[in-house]
Amino acid sequence: MSEDEKDKFEDMIMRRSTYRFATVDYDNSFFKDYVINQVKADRKCLETESAKRIADAPLGVITKWSCVYLFKVMTLVRNF
Numbered sequence: 001m002s003e004d005e006k007d008k009f010e011d012m013i014m015r016r017s018t019y020r021f022a023t024v025d026y027d028n029s030f031f032k033d034y035v036i037n038q039v040k041a042d043r044k045c046l047e048t049e050s051a052k053r054i055a056d057a058p059l060g061v062i063t064k065w066s067c068v069y070l071f072k073v074m075t076l077v078r079n080f
Helices: 003-012 025-036 049-056 064-079
Strands: none
Touching: 025 049
16 A cells, blocks of 8 residues: 555554544444444344344455455546
């Protein structure tokens, strides 16, 4: 990942220990752990349907690379 891509990831998702991307309060902690930090979760412990849907999504859905790609697509759409 280039320095520019790393900066974009940090601007959009997480810089050091400060999260910049979040979801609804009741799933936010799980989202940060499972998607951003990619900590494995026990599906039996998931309390909400939305958390189960997040867990069912491919783990690589949000990675540093995909966030950079998403940023580029958003920039193109915004400038269109």
